[in-house]
């Protein structure tokens with residue numbers, strides 16, 4: 018039998034095979050061409066189906082477990098999961114079942130499981146949609162849930178999981194006036210100035226994209242550059258800059274920005290984003306740990322981290338990772354912080370941030386830095402800005418942002434942010 022042309026459902030299951038089976042992340046899979054043979058609208062659909070399936074995996078597995086005597090091979094399981102999530106969330110039963118049966122029927126290895134696919138998905142179509150909404154909100158995988166429950170407690174964990182399950186709206190940062198951008202795009206302005214769109218569609222088709230009037234940036238991710246409070250003409254180093262959301266904010270404020278990142282491919286995205294928005298920054302592809310420029314008035318260090326604050330947008334992360342790489346990241350963050358401090362002018366300020374929910378990459382990192390560097394202080398006053406709830410300010414003087422903040426508006430990414438200042442030496 019000739020192979021079927023690839024379909025969005027088939028490719029959604031292939032993405033799941035690679036995420037769960039090979040520990041690879043969605044952006045890496047997209048970049049490596051997993052969806053290249055699909056037409057553009059099917060690429061978006063395959064990605065959406067895979068994301069929905071990851072978010073709803075626990076529910077899908079519960080529903081499927083009633084109809085499976087033992088777990089099938091991963092590839093078959095993932096096709097069943099994609100089909101189950103679609104069937105239980107309003108998908109057309111006939112279309113979903115027929116398509117999934119056709120996909121498995123032409124599979125080189127599992128073609129003989131066509132009957133199983135048909136029987137199980139038909140039962141899911143009968144029973145699943147009613148059961149789906151009665152099942153609990155899916156929980157995070159244990160390797161991540163346990164440290165987060167320890168850090169925040171069960172109640173907060175449940176609230177964060179609710180927001181993870183709901184997914185994320187589209188957030189834009191305006192180059193100019195947020196009110197004008199909200200009017201043009203039909204969005205709303207959040208208390209910190211980000212414009213939020215509930216129903217976005219294709220990003221590049223939104224008004225002002227070609228003119229470079231805005232860029233995509235989660236509301237929480239926009240806060241580090243705001244609390245750094247860039248001034249026109251200041252020399253500012255954006256130390257882990259790509260893809261460049263924060264570089265654009267600093268450049269839009271009129272600062273003289275140096276954007277640095279170790280990855281040449283990711284740095285290309287900074288260059289493209291600067292070109293689209295008509296903003297300027299000096300771009301360097303270099304290791305942050307060996308950079309010897311400056312001294313700078315201010316530095317923004319958005320350090321590489323576990324990215325556990327971004328699960329609303331990246332539900333693949335808990336399935337692809339197991340926490341084993343995080344120790345090395347924590348050491349790298351510490352080394353970057355120490356090196357960045359050596360590049361500051363006396364009295365200069367450094368914003369340290371990570372899109373992580375793990376205190377070891379945030380609160381603990383700053384407590385340790387304050388202990389290592391006499392004369393270094395956490396500037397609480399810099400965090401008192403419009404839209405920032407004082408309750409988000411932590412004991413050591415940083416800002417802890419969580420996905421369940423603004424839950425009724427769609428939440429925000431989890432972030433930790435601290436503004437550090439080196440007190441100038443006192444005259445005797």
Ligand SMILES: C[S@@+](CC[C@H](N)C(=O)[O-])C[C@H]1O[C@@H](n2cnc3c(N)ncnc32)[C@H](O)[C@@H]1O
Pocket residue numbers: 256257258259260261262263264277278279280283303304305306319320321322372
């Ligand atoms: C959290 S992302 C930065 C996001 C970016 N600040 C933004 O707002 O668009 C972390 C970045 O650190 C970069 N990175 C990792 N190790 C690095 C190193 N040793 N030196 C410089 N950049 C590094 C990665 O390539 C990645 O682009």
